[in-house]
Amino acid sequence: MRHLTPALAAALLTLAAGSAAKAEEGMWTYDNFPIARANQTLGTNIDQAWLDKVRLSSVKFGGCSAGLVSGEGLVMTNNHCVATCVANLSTQEVNFAETGFTPRTREEERKCPGGTAEILTDITDVTERMHAAGAGLEGQAFTRARDAEAGRIEQEACGDDAAKRCQVVSLYRGGQFKLYTYKKYSDVRLAFAPEDRAATFGGDLDNFSFPRFAIDAAFIRLYENGAPAVTPTHFVWNADKPVEGTPVFVTGSPGATQRLLTxxxxxxxxxxxxxxxxxxxxxxxxxxxxxxxxxxxxxxxxxxxxxxxxxxxxxxxxxxxxxxxxxxxxxxxxxxxxxxxxxxxxxxxxxxxxxxxxxxxxxxxxxxxxxxxxxxxxxxxxxxxxxxxxxxxxxxxxxxxxxxxxxxxxxxxxxxxxxxxxxxxxxxxxxxxxxxxxxxxxxxxxxxxxxxxxxxxxxxxxxxxxxxxxxxxxxxxxxxxxxxxxxxxxxxxxxxxxxxxxxxxxxxxxxxxxxxxxxxxxxxxxxxxxxxxxxxxxxxALRFQTYGDSVYPDATGTLRLTYGLIEGSDVPGQRWGPFTTFGGLYDRATGAAPFDVAPKLLAAKDRIDLDTVMNMTVSSDTIGGSSGSPVVNAQGEILGANFDSTVLTQRNAYGYDRNVNRSVIVTTGAVTTALRDVYGMDGLVAELGVR
Amino acid sequence: MRHLTPALAAALLTLAAGSAAKAEEGMWTYDNFPIARANQTLGTNIDQAWLDKVRLSSVKFGGCSAGLVSGEGLVMTNNHCVATCVANLSTQEVNFAETGFTPRTREEERKCPGGTAEILTDITDVTERMHAAGAGLEGQAFTRARDAEAGRIEQEACGDDAAKRCQVVSLYRGGQFKLYTYKKYSDVRLAFAPEDRAATFGGDLDNFSFPRFAIDAAFIRLYENGAPAVTPTHFVWNADKPVEGTPVFVTGSPGATQRLLTxxxxxxxxxxxxxxxxxxxxxxxxxxxxxxxxxxxxxxxxxxxxxxxxxxxxxxxxxxxxxxxxxxxxxxxxxxxxxxxxxxxxxxxxxxxxxxxxxxxxxxxxxxxxxxxxxxxxxxxxxxxxxxxxxxxxxxxxxxxxxxxxxxxxxxxxxxxxxxxxxxxxxxxxxxxxxxxxxxxxxxxxxxxxxxxxxxxxxxxxxxxxxxxxxxxxxxxxxxxxxxxxxxxxxxxxxxxxxxxxxxxxxxxxxxxxxxxxxxxxxxxxxxxxxxxxxxxxxxALRFQTYGDSVYPDATGTLRLTYGLIEGSDVPGQRWGPFTTFGGLYDRATGAAPFDVAPKLLAAKDRIDLDTVMNMTVSSDTIGGSSGSPVVNAQGEILGANFDSTVLTQRNAYGYDRNVNRSVIVTTGAVTTALRDVYGMDGLVAELGVR
Structure with missing residues (x-):
């Protein structure tokens, strides 16, 4: 391990082995986030107001995560999270995956078929009701009674309100049940996607790996009543050059882990x-x-x-x-x-x-x-x-x-x-x-x-x-x-x-x-x-008795907050610093797919500062579904979007191993460069308030 | 288990657990076959002369096994063992896989490109020379010294004689080395192959399973100097209806097992x-x-x-x-x-x-x-x-x-x-x-x-x-x-x-x-x-010290003899008697590939005795490479050719489990029916001396 802050090193030493969460381990629910421990580990000073703001700026988009980045419903996620939308909007003749999707006005933004986005507004404990519903039952009767009670709770809370979604979430594999209430947007439009190859340079070969050279970012916009949603709570865009060792938080909806399996x-x-x-x-x-x-x-x-x-x-x-x-x-x-x-x-x-x-x-x-x-x-x-x-x-x-x-x-x-x-x-x-x-x-x-x-x-x-x-x-x-x-x-x-x-x-x-x-x-x-x-x-129940609330629940596709540092890797066979640059992209290109630079990105080479950081790795706990998760600093500014992790990190599904655990991030700097210098998206650049 | 002879039951009880071979376990080399134990287990009376005759009637054909069945070089093997030969002789227009290959005269028999066949004539111990060659060496020097010594031994024994092949065989993972000398035939001609679908009814779905309905048999003929080889030593064709519980021996060249792995x-x-x-x-x-x-x-x-x-x-x-x-x-x-x-x-x-x-x-x-x-x-x-x-x-x-x-x-x-x-x-x-x-x-x-x-x-x-x-x-x-x-x-x-x-x-x-x-x-x-x-x-060496010569070597693609009974299966999910019939084939057919009956076989339905046994299972120890192995009774008569085993039997690669181990055999009765009633191969029927 390298680049430990003194606080983190101390935390690593003092935390016991066993099943209690260690240092940066844990995909925490927002109602049980270990604020004190995170601040101690990272040397930060976040508080409940910070948490609330980050939560309300976090967006779930299909199986992906995303973050609000303007007051007019603009949301950044990964390009791979809008790939199906892009495919649905494309034909063989007009193929936005090839050309990128670059509307010059909001009128040209196009609705993603079937796309919905949600923001978590409320968490309520419903454990007692759920446990009572299953009490004394076995087999399928147990399963069905639980399912029915969850359906009742959801229906009672949300009724037929099309602008809300209610979801009973099983946490700790049934140890707790929480009712999550979301504000729901059913009109989600595509506001920008780069050329697919710019987002997938290296294709499947470079997927789940680092160093990496992918602008895997895209923008959608939330609409209400046919107009851009008004979203005063959102992340501030920070496109400064990232600094190794910076504490970061990743907010998103990791899909599923199985760490509590026997x-x-x-x-x-x-x-x-x-x-x-x-x-x-x-x-x-x-x-x-x-x-x-x-x-x-x-x-x-x-x-x-x-x-x-x-x-x-x-x-x-x-x-x-x-x-x-x-x-x-x-x-x-x-x-x-x-x-x-x-x-x-x-x-x-x-x-x-x-x-x-x-x-x-x-x-x-x-x-x-x-x-x-x-x-x-x-x-x-x-x-x-x-x-x-x-x-x-x-x-x-x-x-x-x-x-x-x-x-x-x-x-x-x-x-x-x-x-x-x-x-x-x-x-x-x-x-x-x-x-x-x-x-x-x-x-x-x-x-x-x-x-x-x-x-x-x-x-x-x-x-x-x-x-x-x-x-x-x-x-x-x-x-x-x-x-x-x-x-x-x-x-x-x-x-x-x-x-x-x-x-x-x-x-x-x-x-x-x-x-x-x-x-x-x-x-x-x-x-x-x-x-x-x-x-x-x-x-x-036994786990709570044994380890108290220092344990976190398995990921379940619902909103979580994780934390860590901007940091490279020092594992044998996987040694690299935390940053790649545009210069590295052009060096790695062979011209043969999937190592061909996307045409517009290639054409823009002379306009791009080759030292601009493209991708970076952070040590926060992650799993699939975290794609698109905003990476936020202690000031609540967005520094990038999580789009991948290394192949060794896949063990995260079953257990956290800080040595190998790294998330791969596309930086706001790279996105700014793409919008401004490659795709001419001046409207979005202005809306983001690029400094 | 069912249908144990009293002798077999006794053997099962008296044999110790552990790594010594149990009852019918073992793919034995011909120079260490446990004659007494086999006779005791099966109630048979075979002797060294029987072993010699069976060995000299056994043929290795590429990665397959086969058996001489006439004095004029005629050899039965599996159709899947000649499939590449059939493909090589076919064109899209004249496709013998579709029509079958049915030469009416010997002149129409066609050479299999690159095909060779071998009969094991001699086994000599070369352990001392091989161990001496590697003594004191490590790493690649060890490997190369051993390889070189094997090459020298082979060259000394066979020289450039094109009618012989010499092979140093490592047995017991290097515990013993034997020089195997083969008589080699480089002119191997295809003498009969059925329609491919007759041999592969059920295709991949029925492969490695039972009940089975496949005439997976074909004939090749060994030639010397442009004429059929003279082969006075051969199996006698016995197409009688097989009887459950009959002791059988399977002689062939099982490919590779890994039972001695730690x-x-x-x-x-x-x-x-x-x-x-x-x-x-x-x-x-x-x-x-x-x-x-x-x-x-x-x-x-x-x-x-x-x-x-x-x-x-x-x-x-x-x-x-x-x-x-x-x-x-x-x-x-x-x-x-x-x-x-x-x-x-x-x-x-x-x-x-x-x-x-x-x-x-x-x-x-x-x-x-x-x-x-x-x-x-x-x-x-x-x-x-x-x-x-x-x-x-x-x-x-x-x-x-x-x-x-x-x-x-x-x-x-x-x-x-x-x-x-x-x-x-x-x-x-x-x-x-x-x-x-x-x-x-x-x-x-x-x-x-x-x-x-x-x-x-x-x-x-x-x-x-x-x-x-x-x-x-x-x-x-x-x-x-x-x-x-x-x-x-x-x-x-x-x-x-x-x-x-x-x-x-x-x-x-x-x-x-x-x-x-x-x-x-x-x-x-x-x-x-x-x-x-x-x-x-x-x-x-430790194994010999511990268990004596009651252990047998892992299969190495060289000639072995195994034994067992004609017997069905009584394992949960895998319960069936040992026989299938032509009637069962027509019942199982749906008309949709791969469950379509081959056209000529379908057309012959009225000429076929539907009670004729088509395939059967035997309990002898087996592994891939045993394909085509003659199944022989205690009188040295051939009863069929091994062509498969069940999917559960694949564990045989790593360890013998008598409960699940079953080989699948195409019977001589089925082959006789195919030759006589379906494909009109009267010449072969006469040559086999069908009774």
């Missing part, structure tokens, strides 16, 4: 979950790469899916490496040993380690069917089911119709009243659909499901009948009219009668496979999810 | 070797599947590579499952515990477990570079380097020229004098080359090498320069003339001067990357292979 649970992830996910993703990658080589149209269609897939895959590789690294596993084992030695005696007969150990053989057995048949429902971890957008829409329509015929509390949780408005927004959005690509993906999914579950699995027989994956996917994609948003809207609004009367082959197909797919989900909920949830809740 | 070594296979191999194979699979969908030509070109790749991949999946199965791992750990508790005290300071444990971090670090850059050299485990036939030819030409300029003992071992004739046979063979497919494979290899080793790895910089994998692979494949066997022969015969003067871009490319690729190989040999070999030899 050793037995981690081994199941290593042995069963990751191999399946990675192996089938790798095959899809091969299919899509070859597809993209078949012509310009195919290259255009497959670009966004390939980038997303490769990102997920590379993240998974980092996780596989973590869980097969003897040193890392020894650290995790030692943490569990410490915790068990302190807590297990008090666990009595209701020993959560024993329970979780007993669940793993079932999880190992059921995971393939759950992941393949119910992926993307939010229950399994892998969004593969159907492998196609049309399939996912058809499933939402069929299940939505079936579920809405029941009271909200009895439905599958994703169809509770409180969640319908977000679902509808996605379903009704106008998005391009590429049938050939859809067929490739659906064929892949059917074929992998058949392979992993075997031909003779009853669900596979139900999925395929006498058809092959090739035949079935071709027939369904050719015949469906769900690419038309009006058709989707009509089926949604027509309810079960309309769905059952539809002769759309994809709708009919989804109707025909409900028994098999719902059965595996029920089995999973009863035999895996419910006992896991109950035992995890018990484990959380 | 726990630390197994964990490295699980954590590093298998994930890399499987993940990159999965992506290639995706690329090839999509490629095959682009047109009839592409489908024709990619068929054989896809089948081979899917087979390797599925086998790897079975191995991953074995090494992530807590029960199986507990069994392996217990075996090691038993061995160490008996032997470790006597190991002294030269403790092989400690040594092997110390090697694993280096192996884990170097494996990706070794596998990706030096795959297919016989040193790494994965034949991926180059990903293309043209690349492998170019490497053989360039390295062959460089190495032949040195004395035999100083060369890379695959270029020792004793090994050149086999190498030349492969290099000069006339084989079709599909440039577009070659480009796809080479692009994949370059791209995976860059991804796994990273862009900034010196070897990757050397491989790619400023080009992308797409550009480089297209340029090399487009420009090379190595597809022409005359060009390859001229370069080989022209030696280093010709190679260095060549302006073939692929030759120039291979010349340019020798430094980088040879460097990783040297490092691997010095830091991984040599210390592993030395420690393994020590481990073998």
């Amino acid at each position: 050793q037995d649970q981690l081994m199941a992830v290593r042995d069963v979950v990751l191999p399946l996910d990675q192996l089938i993703a790798s095959e899809l990658r091969g299919r899509l790469i070859r597809y993209s080589e078949e012509g310009e149209r195919q290259a255009f269609e497959a670009m966004d899916p390939i980038v997303g897939l490769e990102n997920t895959y590379k993240r998974g590789l980092g996780r596989m490496r973590a869980l097969t690294d003897p040193q890392f596993l020894a650290m995790k084992a030692e943490q569990e040993r410490d915790f068990r030695s302190r807590a297990e005696a008090g666990a009595g007969s209701n020993n959560p380690w024993t329970t979780l150990s007993g669940v793993q053989p079932t999880l190992r057995e059921l995971y393939p069917a759950m992941a393949l048949l119910e992926g993307g429902t939010g229950v399994g971890t892998t969004p593969v089911a159907g492998g196609s957008q049309l399939f996912l829409w058809a499933r939402a329509l069929v299940r939505g119709a079936q579920e809405r015929a029941k009271p909200s509390a009895e439905r599958l949780p994703e169809f509770a009243d409180s969640r319908l408005s977000a679902l509808q927004a996605g379903l009704f959005a106008e998005r391009p659909v590429y049938p050939e690509l859809e067929q490739v993906r659906m064929e892949w999914w059917l074929s992998k499901t058949r392979e992993w579950l075997t031909v003779d699995h009853p669900a596979v027989r139900g999925l395929l009948g006498k058809e092959s994956p090739e035949q079935l996917s071709a027939r369904l994609i050719e015949g469906t009219t769900l690419a038309d948003p009006a058709v989707r809207r009509a089926l949604w609004e027509g309810g079960l009668a309309a769905v059952e009367a539809s002769n759309d082959p994809l709708i009919q197909y989804l109707l025909s496979i409900q028994d098999e797919t719902r059965a595996i989900r029920s089995e999973w909920e009863a035999k895996v999810q419910a006992p896991t949830d109950r035992a995890s809740e018990r484990l959380a | 726990q630390d070594q197994l964990m490295a296979v699980r954590d590093v070797v298998l994930p890399l191999d499987q993940l990159i194979a999965s992506e290639l699979r995706g690329r090839l599947i999509r490629y095959s969908e682009e047109g009839e030509r592409q489908a024709f070109e990619a068929m054989d590579p896809i089948v081979g790749l899917e087979n390797t991949y599925k086998r790897g999946l079975g191995r991953m499952r074995a090494l992530t199965d807590p029960q199986f791992l507990a069994m392996k750990a217990e075996q090691e515990r038993d061995f160490r508790s008996r032997a470790e005290a006597g190991a002294g300071s030269n403790n092989p477990w400690t040594t092997l444990s110390g090697v694993q971090p280096t192996l884990r670090e170097l494996y990706p570079a070794m596998a990706l850059l030096e795959g297919g050299t016989g040193v790494g485990t994965t034949p991926v380097a180059g990903g293309s036939q043209l690349f492998l030819w170019a490497r053989a030409l360039v390295r062959g020229a460089q190495e032949r300029a040195k004395p035999s003992a100083e060369r890379l071992p695959e270029f020792a004098d004793s090994r050149l004739s086999a190498l030349q046979a492969g290099l000069f063979a006339e084989r079709p080359v599909y440039p577009e497919l070659e480009q796809v494979r080479m692009e994949w290899w370059l791209s995976k090498t860059r991804e796994w080793l990273t862009v900034d790895h010196p070897a990757v910089r050397g491989l790619l320069g400023k080009e992308s994998p797409e550009q480089l692979s297209a340029r090399l494949i487009e420009g090379t003339t190595l597809a022409d066997p005359a060009v390859r022969r001229a370069l080989w015969e022209g030696g280093l001067a010709a190679v260095e003067a060549s302006n073939d871009p692929l030759i120039q490319y291979l010349l340019s990357i020798q430094d980088e690729t040879r460097a990783i190989r040297s490092e691997w040999e010095a830091k991984v292979q040599a210390p592993t070999d030395r420690a393994s030899e020590r481990l073998a």
